[in-house]
Amino acid sequence: MRKFLAAIVLMILFASTAHAEIKTYTGYGEYLMTDETIDYAKEQAELYAQRDALEKVCVFVKGQSLMIDNELTDDEVTTISAGVLHVTDTKFSLDMDEGGILIKSFVTAQIDTAELEKLLEQAIKERR
Numbered sequence: 001m002r003k004f005l006a007a008i009v010l011m012i013l014f015a016s017t018a019h020a021e022i023k024t025y026t027g028y029g030e031y032l033m034t035d036e037t038i039d040y041a042k043e044q045a046e047l048y049a050q051r052d053a054l055e056k057v058c059v060f061v062k063g064q065s066l067m068i069d070n071e072l073t074d075d076e077v078t079t080i081s082a083g084v085l086h087v088t089d090t091k092f093s094l095d096m097d098e099g100g101i102l103i104k105s106f107v108t109a110q111i112d113t114a115e116l117e118k119l120l121e122q123a124i125k126e127r128r
Contacts, residue, residue: 021112021113021114022110022111022112022113023057023110023111023113024088024108024109024110024111025053025054025056025057025108025109025110025111026053026106026107026108026109027048027049027050027051027052027053027054027056027106027107027109028048028049028052028104028105028106028107029044029045029046029047029048029049029050029051029052029104029105029107030045030048030102030103030104030105031044031045031048031102031103031105032097032099032100032101032102032103033100033101033102033103034099034100038103041101041103042092042103042105044103045092045103045104045105046090046092046105046107048105049090049105049106049107050085050087050107050109051077052107053085053107053108053109053111054085054111057111057113062077063075063076063077064076064077084111084112084115084119085109085110085111086109086110086111086112087107087108087109088108088109088110089107089108090105090106090107090108091105091106092104092105092106093106
C-alpha cells in the first residue's frame with residue numbers, strides 16, 4: 001500500500017507544449033445529492049468538471065489517501081493548474097438515481113498553456 005501511495009505522490013504528468021497558446025477544454029463532473037442543497041451539489045459537480053478539464057492538460061498531480069482498518073477514511077487529490085483556468089460556460093443536468101439526485105456538470109474552459117508551464121515549473125522546484 002505504501003508503494004502505491006508513494007507512486008501517486010510522485011506522479012507528474014506532462015503534455016507537450018511546443019508553443020504556448022490559449023486552448024479550450026471541456027470537463028465533466030457529477031455529484032450525487034442526498035441531504036445537501038441543490039446549490040452545494042451543483043458547486044461540487046462543477047468543481048469535479050473543472051478538475052476533469054485541468055487533467056486534460058499539463059498538470060502536476062499529487063494524491064494522498066488514508067486507510068484505517070482497510071477502510072478509506074480520507075482521499076485527497078491536489079492539482080497545480082487552477083490558477084490558469086478560465087471557465088467560459090457551465091451547463092447542468094439533473095437525473096434521478098436510486099440514492100438521490102445525480103447532478104451532472106459540463107464545463108468549457110480556456111487554459112493558457114504558457115502560464116500553466118511557468119506555474120508547474122515553479123511549483124515543482126518549490127517541492128524539491
